[in-house]
Amino acid sequence: MWYYKAMKTGGTAFDEHALGKQLQKARQKAGLTQQALCGRANLSYSTLAKIERGAIKAPSIFTIQSIAVALGLGLDALMGSATSLPARTLSTTKSGVSFIYFDVNGCLVRFYERAFAQIAEETGAPADVVETAFWHFNDAACRGTLSASDFNVALAERIGASTINWADYYLAAAEPIPDMHELVTWTAQNYKTGLLTNIMPGLVSGLRQLGKVPALDYDVIVDSSEVGSIKPESEIFEIATRQAGVPASEILLVDDTRSNLNAAEKHGWNVLWFDYARPEESVALIREALRPAR
DSSP states (O other): OOHHHHHHHOSSOBOHHHHHHHHHHHHHHTTOOHHHHHHHHTOOHHHHHHHHHTOSSSOOHHHHHHHHHHHTOOHHHHHGGGBOOOOOOOOOBTTOOOEEEEOSBTTTEEOHHHHHHHHHHHHOOOHHHHHHHHHHHHHHHHHTSSOHHHHHHHHHHHHTOSOOOHHHHHHHHOEEOHHHHHHHHHHHHHSEEEEEEOOOTTHHHHHHHTTSSOOOOOSEEEEHHHHTOOTTSHHHHHHHHHHHTSOGGGEEEEESOHHHHHHHHHTTOEEEEOOTTSHHHHHHHHHHHTOBOO
């Protein structure tokens, strides 16, 4: 979780040639050609080839994470001797925040429009009918009171389709927001970091396996389908506060939904709104707010 700083600032020794050799060795051990790994990691051939040659100085953490996930490795295993890394040093912001929770859908990934459009195209149901049906059952599925299989049956019946596997559409459509991935990686280097998400069973692990959510060792993951409560309900914030292990006044929630932020404020949390229509601006504001106290 500390690779971003090491690679971007040069504050820690980083050897791109050593990384290239490590990556090539890991790829060959996995029995993959460069083309095969590119397909798994969703990279261009030229990018991977340059990284293996050591021709790209400090490749982005998002790219390295994608490669690690495609190879079934953690960042430690992939980086190997390419870096000389310090232990994580935890900080506190000027406002006293020491723990940051990030929302997933709408903050780390986008998916709604693409998934609905794909289902509409394949089933013949109008896109607005698909979206309305989805939202009709979504809360129950995210709360864990409706299983993933039952959600699929209900959604299919509602739109007149024979079968639906929502997880397949969701994971295929989920589009990472790179600026936020870099921010989360940087945050995890400096603060206790967690995910707090309204999501259906199994989708957090699916996103992590595909590299669509940063592959970090989060301090806490509060998955609504596992805890039986969704934002903006009080219970999920009470659970998240206990799991964070710090006072409510030291917790910050980054979320794209105003009602969730209002609920977090009522529990004594700090909040920041992420505008997914303007990710670069939002990330700049969040990063400024997270500047460690000196």
